[in-house]
Amino acid sequence: MSTHRYERLADHLRERIxxxxxxxxxxxxxxxxxxxxxxxSLSTAQHAYHQLEDARLIRSRPxxxxxxxxxxxxxxxxxxxxxxxxxxxxxQWEQVREGTCVLPDTHMHNLGRGMPDIDxxxxxxxxxxxxxxxxxxxxxxLNYDTLHGRPxxxxxxxxxxxxxxxxxxxxxxxITTGCHEAISVAMRAVCEPGDIIAVxxxxxxxxxxxxxxxxxxxxxxxxxxxxxxxxEALELALEQWPVRAxxxxxxxxxxxxxxxxxxxxRALLALARRFDVAIxxxxxxxxxxxxxxxxxxxxxxxxxxxxxxxxxFSKTLAPGLRIGWIAPGRYRERALHMKYVGTxxxxxxxxxxxxxxxxEGYFDPHMRRMRQQYRHNLHAALDVIDAHFPTSVRxxxxxxxxxLWIECGAALDSLALNERLMAEDIRIAxxxxxxxxxxxxxxLRLNYAVMNDAIRYALKRVxxxxxxxxxxxxxxxxxxx
Amino acid sequence: MSTHRYERLADHLRERIxxxxxxxxxxxxxxxxxxxxxxxSLSTAQHAYHQLEDARLIRSRPxxxxxxxxxxxxxxxxxxxxxxxxxxxxxQWEQVREGTCVLPDTHMHNLGRGMPDIDxxxxxxxxxxxxxxxxxxxxxxLNYDTLHGRPxxxxxxxxxxxxxxxxxxxxxxxITTGCHEAISVAMRAVCEPGDIIAVxxxxxxxxxxxxxxxxxxxxxxxxxxxxxxxxEALELALEQWPVRAxxxxxxxxxxxxxxxxxxxxRALLALARRFDVAIxxxxxxxxxxxxxxxxxxxxxxxxxxxxxxxxxFSKTLAPGLRIGWIAPGRYRERALHMKYVGTxxxxxxxxxxxxxxxxEGYFDPHMRRMRQQYRHNLHAALDVIDAHFPTSVRxxxxxxxxxLWIECGAALDSLALNERLMAEDIRIAxxxxxxxxxxxxxxLRLNYAVMNDAIRYALKRVxxxxxxxxxxxxxxxxxxx
Numbered sequence: 028m029s030t031h032r033y034e035r036l037a038d039h040l041r042e043r044i045x046x047x048x049x050x051x052x053x054x055x056x057x058x059x060x061x062x063x064x065x066x067x068s069l070s071t072a073q074h075a076y077h078q079l080e081d082a083r084l085i086r087s088r089p090x091x092x093x094x095x096x097x098x099x100x101x102x103x104x105x106x107x108x109x110x111x112x113x114x115x116x117x118x119q120w121e122q123v124r125e126g127t128c129v130l131p132d133t134h135m136h137n138l139g140r141g142m143p144d145i146d147x148x149x150x151x152x153x154x155x156x157x158x159x160x161x162x163x164x165x166x167x168x169l170n171y172d173t174l175h176g177r178p179x180x181x182x183x184x185x186x187x188x189x190x191x192x193x194x195x196x197x198x199x200x201x202i203t204t205g206c207h208e209a210i211s212v213a214m215r216a217v218c219e220p221g222d223i224i225a226v227x228x229x230x231x232x233x234x235x236x237x238x239x240x241x242x243x244x245x246x247x248x249x250x251x252x253x254x255x256x257x258x259e260a261l262e263l264a265l266e267q268w269p270v271r272a273x274x275x276x277x278x279x280x281x282x283x284x285x286x287x288x289x290x291x292x293r294a295l296l297a298l299a300r301r302f303d304v305a306i307x308x309x310x311x312x313x314x315x316x317x318x319x320x321x322x323x324x325x326x327x328x329x330x331x332x333x334x335x336x337x338x339x340f341s342k343t344l345a346p347g348l349r350i351g352w353i354a355p356g357r358y359r360e361r362a363l364h365m366k367y368v369g370t371x372x373x374x375x376x377x378x379x380x381x382x383x384x385x386x387e388g389y390f391d392p393h394m395r396r397m398r399q400q401y402r403h404n405l406h407a408a409l410d411v412i413d414a415h416f417p418t419s420v421r422x423x424x425x426x427x428x429x430x431l432w433i434e435c436g437a438a439l440d441s442l443a444l445n446e447r448l449m450a451e452d453i454r455i456a457x458x459x460x461x462x463x464x465x466x467x468x469x470x471l472r473l474n475y476a477v478m479n480d481a482i483r484y485a486l487k488r489v490x491x492x493x494x495x496x497x498x499x500x501x502x503x504x505x506x507x508x
Numbered sequence: 509m510s511t512h513r514y515e516r517l518a519d520h521l522r523e524r525i526x527x528x529x530x531x532x533x534x535x536x537x538x539x540x541x542x543x544x545x546x547x548x549s550l551s552t553a554q555h556a557y558h559q560l561e562d563a564r565l566i567r568s569r570p571x572x573x574x575x576x577x578x579x580x581x582x583x584x585x586x587x588x589x590x591x592x593x594x595x596x597x598x599x600q601w602e603q604v605r606e607g608t609c610v611l612p613d614t615h616m617h618n619l620g621r622g623m624p625d626i627d628x629x630x631x632x633x634x635x636x637x638x639x640x641x642x643x644x645x646x647x648x649x650l651n652y653d654t655l656h657g658r659p660x661x662x663x664x665x666x667x668x669x670x671x672x673x674x675x676x677x678x679x680x681x682x683i684t685t686g687c688h689e690a691i692s693v694a695m696r697a698v699c700e701p702g703d704i705i706a707v708x709x710x711x712x713x714x715x716x717x718x719x720x721x722x723x724x725x726x727x728x729x730x731x732x733x734x735x736x737x738x739x740e741a742l743e744l745a746l747e748q749w750p751v752r753a754x755x756x757x758x759x760x761x762x763x764x765x766x767x768x769x770x771x772x773x774r775a776l777l778a779l780a781r782r783f784d785v786a787i788x789x790x791x792x793x794x795x796x797x798x799x800x801x802x803x804x805x806x807x808x809x810x811x812x813x814x815x816x817x818x819x820x821f822s823k824t825l826a827p828g829l830r831i832g833w834i835a836p837g838r839y840r841e842r843a844l845h846m847k848y849v850g851t852x853x854x855x856x857x858x859x860x861x862x863x864x865x866x867x868e869g870y871f872d873p874h875m876r877r878m879r880q881q882y883r884h885n886l887h888a889a890l891d892v893i894d895a896h897f898p899t900s901v902r903x904x905x906x907x908x909x910x911x912l913w914i915e916c917g918a919a920l921d922s923l924a925l926n927e928r929l930m931a932e933d934i935r936i937a938x939x940x941x942x943x944x945x946x947x948x949x950x951x952l953r954l955n956y957a958v959m960n961d962a963i964r965y966a967l968k969r970v971x972x973x974x975x976x977x978x979x980x981x982x983x984x985x986x987x988x989x
Contacts, residue, residue: 157642
């Protein structure tokens with residue numbers, strides 16, 4: 028958890044190293060000098076260096092101090108263009124469909140899916156709660172739930188919402204079958220077939236496919252890998268097109284990993300107000316932000332009920348439970364109707380178990396552990412990437428979650444890469460899935476939630492194959508030239 | 509066709525009762541005595557008594573044997589008209605919404621909802637399976653499922669499908685979040701907004717609300733309480749309107765209780781073929797038919813993949829698990845897409861538990877017990893109705909399931925009745941919910957899945973209030989006249 032001083036200090040140093048303030052091979056201040064400069068204890072300073080050492084950003088030389096490692100230089104992502112394209116019908120179902128058909132209990136190393144680590148001791152109490160929910164004397168777990176969802180779970184979600192600046196009342200919340208249903212409900216509550224939804228780009232493929240299936244159109248807004256959706260491009264798009272809603276993942280974005288600053292969140296909300304459009308805010312990775320306190324949701328800044336906040340326990344606890352929720356604001360009545368016609372009500376059993384897990388105080392320690400693990404894993408993944416991916420490859424800098432976005436040379440075909448990886452039981456998420464029209468073919472998304480020797484090896488193979496393919500491509504280009 | 513021995517024996521007994529040979533309240537010969545007297549097997553004698561019980565000529569009292577009923581004469585349902593109305597936009601969301609917001613763990617006697625009896629010993633192994641699924645070492649219950657659903661459950665559903673004449677392959681089945689999602693998926697797989705769906709009338713309100721929410725139009729086909737949808741009216745409608753699909757519950761219909769004969773199922777399929785429309789077959793009560801073997805599904809008669817078979821475990825096991833399925837025939841690819849954008853995948857945990865419950869042989873004995881209980885409860889409910897409902901009221905004759913459809917005098921307002929019942933913590937399902945345009949205001953649906961003193965009392969109060977309201981109505985009419 029980022030409450031610890033040493034972690035904040037390590038973050039600060041990490042940023043300076045990444046930004047080139049300290050360069051490769053350079054000696055860092057002594058532990059004592061660091062402690063004095065930042066007004067922290069010696070042990071805090073020492074701890075911070077240990078963390079950076081763990082992440083192999085620095086290394087110690089006996090009796091000499093700490094030195095910056097020779098990280099390979101990588102190019103930055105280019106700034107996004109200022110112009111949105113035209114609203115388009117979404118395609119790419121084939122690629123998404125294929126990715127959703129891999130059984131989890133196979134040998135496959137699936138680096139492509141948005142799967143958290145579920146094999147962690149802090150999740151054990153949830154298994155016990157599930158087991159108990161099944162044996163409940165009143166058989167509530169077998170009974171129809173109400174359309175809104177179990178009151179005990181809505182109460183806990185309302186309590187947790189304080190962390191992102193909301194003071195939701197349990198009655199403002201509707202439980203859904205995962206965040207997938209929440210987004211699907213939100214779109215149908217706000218839009219009709221034919222309506223235009225503005226989306227960040229690259230964007231979560233599930234949301235894009237909903238736009239596709241409900242006959243709506245996606246307007247892809249250029250998005251910066253560091254700062255998020257371009258507000259200038261969005262403003263131009265809103266002036267030009269009759270947009271009904273903005274669908275966005277502003278905190279620990281999927282797939283880019285950035286977090287929209289509070290200032291930019293306010294500016295986005297102001298734009299939405301000016302053009303009278305709804306905001307569908309996907310906060311599914313929000314609790315996995317490394318910042319403390321975690322960044323506010325756009326919903327927390329909204330006093331008009333314009334934001335439909337969608338989230339779930341799929342990224343924080345376990346996706347197989349399919350428990351999500353929506354706080355649909357002023358669209359509540361339509362959202363309830365859309366929830367009803369989609370699934371009637373949500374499975375009762377898992378709701379009871381999750382409510383108990385949170386009520387008994389297991390959620391916060393679990394989240395602390397997972398944030399720490401994912402943060403640690405990111406550095407482990409970056410080490411593998413540094414060692415085995417071509418230096419020309421661009422890599423995102425996530426501020427939370429467990430996803431990396433990789434941009435290869437323009438000629439690389441990540442669908443072909445995935446094909447070749449298949450033979451080695453490895454899968455990635457090809458970039459085309461994250462665009463309405465199959466852009467980002469040269470990009471891919473990687474999951475680093477679990478990091479072990481097998482995953483490290485899989486990651487290494489991804490990098491090696493990218494290298495091979497890029498070399499072959501270069502040879503061909505030479506021959507053709 | 510009275511070819512079976514038990515049917516001939518039942519005919520014989522029926523004639524004797526009609527002729528006054530056995531009088532009301534009199535005890536009939538024991539099954540053994542009957543078998544000996546007529547030189548038939550015990551099971552033939554038992555079968556004959558069951559048939560008379562279904563026809564409400566006799567009733568069984570536990571440990572006492574069979575008695576002749578003192579049945580009041582009730583008017584029959586009028587035959588349906590031959591003409592369908594125009595395709596219409598569906599309304600009535602308010603009433604449906606209200607019915608879905610009652611928490612199950614309250615004091616309410618909810619006679620309105622389609623809730624099975626879940627408090628039965630034969631369901632205990634399911635609770636144990638749920639408990640075990642939560643503790644599974646491989647954590648499969650927490651993991652994302654594939655889009656199609658768990659293979660072990662699809663396998664069991666394929667096995668069970670033999671009972672209704674299908675030989676489904678597991679790969680033809682897609683698991684859904686209840687039958688609700690199956691129907692919603694089916695409609696979106698076949699139709700676009702603006703398309704016309706022909707429905708039986710009265711019809712399941714969940715399906716009607718899906719038509720509403722997806723911007724489609726319902727064409728209500730006159731339906732006979734005994735024989736089902738009028739094929740003549742349907743044919744005329746298909747000639748007149750560009751219908752895309754027929755949505756129907758042909759076996760143990762909800763709310764009317766009839767089962768479409770195999771002959772009529774074939775005729776319906778032939779019509780669908782002639783006009784090239786899809787059939788969305790809701791078989792959710794099919795396994796609760798009292799006929800043995802259970803009636804075939806339309807899907808089992810279809811060799812073109814024209815029928816999208818929708819069902820679930822909500823009426824046979826427990827609705828809170830939200831596990832249903834669809835066998836979408838030739839519409840499989842679109843159905844998978846619609847499933848994906850609705851909920852992503854189905855909750856894993858309950859799928860594992862149900863698969864285990866069936867595989868270990870608990871499903872069939874459970875179903876035998878429940879069919880027997882519901883059949884028995886029907887007679888108990890009819891006893892209360894005979895004693896406390898006005899004689900003018902028409903009552904459906906279910907051939908399975910646990911729902912009764914009641915038609916009162918044209919002036920009765922079942923919404924007002926429900927309001928008055930609310931004060932006594934009793935609820936019914938008002939007839940308006942079962943029509944696209946609020947027809948059947950003078951009708952109501954009652955659930956007899958559980959029968960105990962409290963439910964008997966609630967049922968009695970429904971009848972008494974109908975009587976009071978009809979009398980008040982008659983007085984007013986007299987005064988006005």
